Amino acid sequence: AQSVAQPEDQVNVAEGNPLTVKCTYSVSGNPYLFWYVQYPNRGLQFLLKYITGDNLVKGSYGFEAEFNKSQTSFHLKKPSALVSDSALYFCAVRDTGNTPLVFGKGTRLSVIA
Amino acid sequence: DAGVIQSPRHEVTEMGQEVTLRCKPISGHNSLFWYRQTMMRGLELLIYFNNNVPIDDSGMPEDRFSAKMPNASFSTLKIQPSEPRDSAVYFCASRIAGVSYNEQFFGPGTRLTVL
Numbered sequence: 001a002q003s004v005a006q007p008e009d010q011v012n013v014a015e016g017n018p019l020t021v022k023c024t025y026s027v028s029g030n031p032y033l034f035w036y037v038q039y040p041n042r043g044l045q046f047l048l049k050y051i052t053g054d055n056l057v058k059g060s061y062g063f064e065a066e067f068n069k070s071q072t073s074f075h076l077k078k079p080s081a082l083v084s085d086s087a088l089y090f091c092a093v094r095d096t097g098n099t100p101l102v103f104g105k106g107t108r109l110s111v112i113a
Numbered sequence: 114d115a116g117v118i119q120s121p122r123h124e125v126t127e128m129g130q131e132v133t134l135r136c137k138p139i140s141g142h143n144s145l146f147w148y149r150q151t152m153m154r155g156l157e158l159l160i161y162f163n164n165n166v167p168i169d170d171s172g173m174p175e176d177r178f179s180a181k182m183p184n185a186s187f188s189t190l191k192i193q194p195s196e197p198r199d200s201a202v203y204f205c206a207s208r209i210a211g212v213s214y215n216e217q218f219f220g221p222g223t224r225l226t227v228l
Contacts, residue, residue, distance in 0.1 A: 043117075043204055043219035043220050043221045043222050044219040045219070046216045090156065094214075098210040100144075100158055100169075101216075101217055103155075105155045106156070
């Protein structure tokens with residue numbers, strides 16, 4: 001069975017500082033990994049995904065994520081946080097087929113000016 | 114493309130009433146998903162369809178919940194009778210099935226309040 005863990009419910013970071021939102025996964029096959037962002041009163045928006053190849057994936061709004069197979073992690077990162085990055089972030093995984101994405105519980109990011 | 118369209122955006126109803134939520138997936142997408150989001154339980158998958166056929170409805174909380182997809186461009190989620198604990202934001206999402214790395218696209222959600 002596939003699963004995703006986001007160990008932090010809340011991450012606080014000062015504006016301009018680097019940010020990391022953690023995600024670990026468990027799948028039986030090769031993982032396809034995704035990050036989504038949810039702003040208040042909005043639906044989930046796709047940020048980026050890992051398919052294969054380069055372990056560093058770049059996505060929207062300056063976000064990137066690093067795939068680490070040995071640690072089964074896919075942490076979301078940004079070099080310099082903005083107040084507007086404050087939102088709820090979800091990590092998700094799928095291994096194969098037509099199955100739905102399996103989402104983590106979400107991490108609330110708060111960027112303080 | 115207009116993206117996934119959901120209606121209504123907000124629904125306030127009284128306990129015992131029937132509620133119908135609607136979703137129009139992105140044209141060409143053949144997988145459709147219904148999710149529920151609450152503070153307590155987070156994001157829950159209720160049911161999903163591939164090519165208009167329900168594949169897994171194990172997330173549907175009770176028999177009061179039902180979902181249909183009569184054609185490729187329309188789906189409904191019905192709650193009858195509604196209860197206060199059904200209050201949540203309900204999301205619809207769609208994707209192109211058959212490719213494992215395709216992302217799901219989410220609609221804006223319907224905020225349901227049952228009084």
